Amino acid sequence: MRIVGDGSPESRQKGKLAVRAAYESGFTHFDHADIYGGGECEKLFAEVLRDIPGMRENIIITSKCGIRGKDNPISGVPARYDFSKEYILKSVDGILTRLQIDTLDILLLHRPDYLFQAEEVADAFQTLQDAGKVRYFGVSNFKPSQLTLLQSACPMPLITNQVEINVHNINALLDGTLDQCQQEHISPQAWCPLGGVVYPAWGNTFSPEDEARIKAEFDRQAKKYDTENWIIMLTWLLKHPAGIFPIIGTTNSNRIKASLQALKIPYSREDWYSLLEARNGQPVP
Ligand SMILES: NC(=O)c1ccc[n+]([C@@H]2O[C@H](COP(=O)([O-])OP(=O)(O)OC[C@H]3O[C@@H](n4cnc5c(N)ncnc54)[C@H](OP(=O)(O)O)[C@@H]3O)[C@@H](O)[C@H]2O)c1
Structure with missing residues (x-):
């Protein structure tokens, strides 16, 4: 914070x-x-x-x-x-x-x-x-x-890698970061988890059409799970098997308390992929 x-x-x-x-x-x-x-x-x-x-x-x-x-x-x-x-x-x-x-x-x-x-x-x-x-x-x-280079010299385990992960920036899914975390039992932490949901993410490349499409999917899922869009984003991160810890940055006490809803949503694999599809603007190949 x-x-x-x-x-x-x-x-x-x-x-x-x-x-x-x-x-x-x-x-x-x-x-x-x-x-x-x-x-x-x-x-x-x-x-x-x-x-x-x-x-x-x-x-x-x-x-x-x-x-x-x-x-x-x-x-x-x-x-x-x-x-x-x-x-x-x-x-x-x-x-x-x-x-x-x-x-x-x-x-x-x-x-x-x-x-x-x-x-x-x-x-x-x-x-x-x-x-x-x-x-x-x-x-x-x-x-x-x-991380591998540093770990090769350190006698103690490196226990976390804190990286940006949000609906805009999914590099950690693609560049091996989350695979390494899962394999080596390193906790990934996601900074700016709500970028692209409640504010434009760093280096935003989403067009207005992208934003409308992604928001429509968030809206659909928020309605389905009786929650809000930003909670769905946290749930999406929590669903990943590497065990992502979202680092939330709100200083609003009500939002801090509300964020705990994300831990309880029985989020489906299908909805996880639907949000990815909306984000990418196309189905997975
Ligand atoms: N390692 C790094 O390089 C790095 C880089 C950046 C950040 N971080 C860490 O990650 C933490 C989180 O990053 P972040 O602060 O960008 O996180 P975030 O949780 O993605 O964003 C927080 C911002 O979103 C607003 N917000 C949250 N929920 C909202 C909602 N429902 N509607 C409207 N606005 C909402 C907050 O405003 P309110 O306060 O008004 O709710 C605040 O301005 C930081 O505090 C820091 O500890 C690390």
Whole structure:
């Protein structure tokens, strides 16, 4: 969740209420990154942890590192990815300080650093695990080959790959990401799961005709299962045998609670394919 919103006191309060609503509804996994809100999201989350006794022990906290903005640390350097040991260790110290916790449950490398050296990353992970600063490790936006490369150097298992999956972006179904996850027992997490349903997905290529056709199928299914279109999208993701975890980004407490409907819908294989057909604009060959 991008819980600080625009940073105003009202947005911050809404964000805190959203975290509380999620926790009270039974959500146990919270996704962060060192860059979300420039670190302010992690700091706000720490305030909620302080407010709710026992919450820390009952949840899993993920954060990510590896993206460096331009001008960091000196003016003139470009935006880049940095998986050097020094930067990973420094980033985790920042995450722990902002979240006000001793141990991060899961650390993800946010986007693949084209210059990453697998042994160096493995060394950083081992150092963090030995120091009790991180329990588990994973990646985000990695291609299967990049995950395989990193895993080949790491003694500990990489437990997740967080990638964009939604009705617009189905690359993970096609490029081997979900196959690898299923085979290696890696949990795939879907970011922007509602892209193309409640807002245009990143790099939207759907035409107005595509959108109308896809919406008509969502409408049909939502009526059939007595729910809403965005819930059908979550159900579609949950149906995949790799065990996709949708990372929902809403800060609306009612929507957070409503999203749980997706877990209960007896979604059929036929409807899964009907939505794919509507998305593709043609039947499978
Ligand atoms: N690893 C990565 O590279 C990466 C990249 C992007 C995101 N992420 C993670 O993934 C999380 C989810 O991504 P996301 O925030 O794009 O997820 P999302 O759940 O696809 O979208 C959330 C947005 O949709 C709106 N929304 C949700 N339900 C709606 C509805 N029924 N009608 C209208 N609007 C609705 C929300 O507004 P309201 O708040 O008003 O409901 C919010 O603006 C992020 O918070 C972040 O943790 C990771």
